[in-house]
Amino acid sequence: MNNARSVIVVGGGVVGLCTAYYLAREGFAVTVVERSAEGADSCAHGSAGYVSPSHVVPLSAPGMVKQGLKWMLSSRSPFYIKPRLDPTLWRWAWLFAQSCTPEHTRRAAPLLRDLCVAARALFGELAAQTGNAFELRREGLLNLCQTEEMLEHETHGLARLANELGVEARTIDAREAGALEPGIKMKVVGAVYFPGDAHLSPRKFVPVMAARAREAGVAFRWETTVRGWATAGGRVTGVATSTGLLTADEYVIATGSWAGDTVTGLRLRVPMQAGKGYSLTLARPRWQLTKSLILTERRVAVTPMGETLRFGGTMEISGHDGRVRPERVEQIVAGARAFFPEMTAEDFAGVKPWFGYRPVSPDGLPYIGRFGRYANLTAACGHAMLGLTMAPITGVLVADVLAGRAPRVDLAMLRPDRFA
Numbered sequence: 087m088n089n090a091r092s093v094i095v096v097g098g099g100v101v102g103l104c105t106a107y108y109l110a111r112e113g114f115a116v117t118v119v120e121r122s123a124e125g126a127d128s129c130a131h132g133s134a135g136y137v138s139p140s141h142v143v144p145l146s147a148p149g150m151v152k153q154g155l156k157w158m159l160s161s162r163s164p165f166y167i168k169p170r171l172d173p174t175l176w177r178w179a180w181l182f183a184q185s186c187t188p189e190h191t192r193r194a195a196p197l198l199r200d201l202c203v204a205a206r207a208l209f210g211e212l213a214a215q216t217g218n219a220f221e222l223r224r225e226g227l228l229n230l231c232q233t234e235e236m237l238e239h240e241t242h243g244l245a246r247l248a249n250e251l252g253v254e255a256r257t258i259d260a261r262e263a264g265a266l267e268p269g270i271k272m273k274v275v276g277a278v279y280f281p282g283d284a285h286l287s288p289r290k291f292v293p294v295m296a297a298r299a300r301e302a303g304v305a306f307r308w309e310t311t312v313r314g315w316a317t318a319g320g321r322v323t324g325v326a327t328s329t330g331l332l333t334a335d336e337y338v339i340a341t342g343s344w345a346g347d348t349v350t351g352l353r354l355r356v357p358m359q360a361g362k363g364y365s366l367t368l369a370r371p372r373w374q375l376t377k378s379l380i381l382t383e384r385r386v387a388v389t390p391m392g393e394t395l396r397f398g399g400t401m402e403i404s405g406h407d408g409r410v411r412p413e414r415v416e417q418i419v420a421g422a423r424a425f426f427p428e429m430t431a432e433d434f435a436g437v438k439p440w441f442g443y444r445p446v447s448p449d450g451l452p453y454i455g456r457f458g459r460y461a462n463l464t465a466a467c468g469h470a471m472l473g474l475t476m477a478p479i480t481g482v483l484v485a486d487v488l489a490g491r492a493p494r495v496d497l498a499m500l501r502p503d504r505f506a
Contacts, residue, residue, distance in 0.1 A: 093488065094119055094325060094332055096312055096348060097340035097467070100130035100288070100477045103295040105340055105466050108481035110302035112489055117305045117334065119327060124296075124308045129342055130288045130474045132365040132440035134387035134398045136378055137209050138475050139202040139253050140227055140280035142195040143244060144450025145401075145470050146185035161402075162413045164385035168404035174346065175403070178357045181448035181505055191247075193499065194451055198472075199251045200495050201479050206284060208478035216298070220291035221392055225377045227283035228263060230274045230425060232383050237276045240382060245278045255280050269373045271428050285378040287391040288474055295477075307332075312341075314351050322352075322463050336488055338464045343406070343445035345453070345467040354457060357505050358468055360406050360443035364415055365398030366434055367391070384421030397422050401471075406443060415439045446470045453502040454483055455493075464488065465502035 091114055095106045098120030106116045122128070161168075167179070213222040229244070231237040237257065245255035256279045258266075263277040300306070307329065316324035316331065324333040341348045343360035375395065379388040386399040399421070400414045423429045447453060447468040457463045466484050469476050479495070486493040 091115070091336065091488075092117070092334040093336040093338060094334040095338045095340055096325065097342060098122070098306065098308070099128040099340065099342055100292055100295065100474055101342065101466055101469065101480050102340035103292065103299055104477040104481035105338055105484045106304045106481070107295060107299040107302055108478070108485040109488065110299060110304050112485045114336070114488065116299075116303070117307060117332070118299070119307045119310050119312065119325070119332065121309065121311045124306065125293070127442075128292065129442035129444060130292055130477075132367070132398070132442050133288050133363070133474050134365070134378065134389050134396065135285045135288045135391060136227070136387070136389070136475055137202075137206050137222070137284040137286060138227065138472065139199060139206055140244075140248055140255065140283050141202060141472060141475070142198045142248055142251055142253060143191060144185070144194045144198065145446065146182055146448065146450040147191055148186055148188050161411060162417050164399065164417075165401045166403065166414070168402070168407075170405070172405070174357070175359065175405075178359050178448050181357055185449035190449060194449070195247060196251055197451070197496070197499055199253055201476050202472070203253075204482075204495060205476050205479040206282070208482065209284065209286065212294075212298075212478065216294055219294050221287040222284060223286065223376075223390075224284045226279060226281040227285075227378045227380065228266065229278040229280070229380045229382050230263065230272060231276055231278075232274055232425065234275055236382055237278075240278045248280070253280065254282055267375055267377060267379075270375065270426060273425055273427050283378065285389050285391075291474070312348055317352065317460065320459070320461055322460050336462045336464065338466055338484060340466040342467055342473070343443040345445060345465070352460070352463070354459060355506055356453060356465065356467070356502060357448050359403050359446045361446040361470065362400070362402040362404060362407070362441050363398060363444055363471070364400050364410075364418060364439055364441045365396055366415065366418060366437045366439055367394050367396045368433060368437060369394055371395035372428075372433065381421050381425045384417070384424060386418055386421035388422070401444070401446075403446070410439055410441060444470050444473065448505065451500055452476060452480065454480055454500040455487060455497045455502060458503045458506075
């Protein structure tokens with residue numbers, strides 16, 4: 087029986103909350119340790135809110151090294167790496183370059199599909215259980231394209247791969263795209279439509295999962311910082327925190343982009359970079375959408391959330407730098423206006439930019455599973471842009487591992503020691 091076993095989940099973001107919830111449902115006695123206050127902002131809050139089986143290509147895709155070298159020269163580019171004297175950054179960059187191969191994409195794409203499709207089903211279950219309190223909408227996603235070259239690239243690249251993997255993708259022309267979103271004038275030549283995608287409101291999902299976890303018996307230690315670890319005999323025996331030493335039978339690392347720092351002192355390497363993303367949420371947009379969109383050439387995501395409309399994007403590898411770069415926010419606004427000619431700068435006037443740190447592994451895949459060095463330490467981090475999408479399935483997989491079952495998705499490629 088598992089109900090006598092205790093677990094400490096370090097990290098109370100969306101992945102940590104989902105992991106705690108599914109572990110508690112399994113019968114474990116779970117405590118979440120989170121350095122922020124209850125209800126504080128997290129990486130998921132300002133995200134695009136996608137539930138995306140269409141995202142089958144890892145960030146470390148073929149061609150990203152060449153493209154990334156070009157983008158590094160401009161802080162306005164969609165993927166910007168701020169040069170700095172940091173050995174962990176350069177090791178990450180080297181590992182990232184090693185992963186940008188067709189072979190890696192071929193192996194990673196089916197796994198990403200399995201994770202995202204399983205997550206979509208779990209979101210459906212959670213929506214049914216909560217009266218859809220987090221506004222899950224199964225309306226699909228449109229990858230909008232402004233040039234024939236980009237539409238052809240998306241059709242023969244992403245769409246072809248998705249269809250081969252059983253994720254429906256249809257190339258449509260500008261008229262068909264307009265018919266799917268008749269409320270807005272779009273400057274596009276066509277789109278790739280993924281009818282199986284969905285979206286939700288992250289600012290509603292996070293508190294829903296916190297409440298669900300608490301109802302399942304999860305205890306929370308908010309405003310509690312990890313300061314070190316105690317180990318003996320190949321096991322973790324305790325975690326030193328700002329409120330004292332905490333002990334459990336099992337420990338889970340779910341601290342997102344801070345995971346590498348969290349395991350300092352455990353002689354572990356978890357290559358990770360904080361990929362800063364920005365978003366702007368219009369409280370009273372002049373029109374409403376039904377579907378989530380990607381403005382492909384500009385790498386901008388657009389999501390309707392209740393009565394609001396969110397524009398988000400960019401990937402900035404600059405460490406945990408709390409500075410808002412105006413030029414990156416301006417690129418989101420410029421992208422929106424380029425695709426939607428009726429929009430003006432006034433639509434975004436007074437909107438406060440949000441940013442969060444995506445946890446980016448070198449190969450674009452999360453770290454899920456046990457560490458080899460410690461028999462009772464498990465990773466649940468590194469989801470990059472798919473943290474919200476994969477949060478429920480990550481929780482289920484961690485519950486499988488700690489319960490001693492074969493995980494329902496093969497975790498071989500997700501081993502946290504793969505770059506050790």
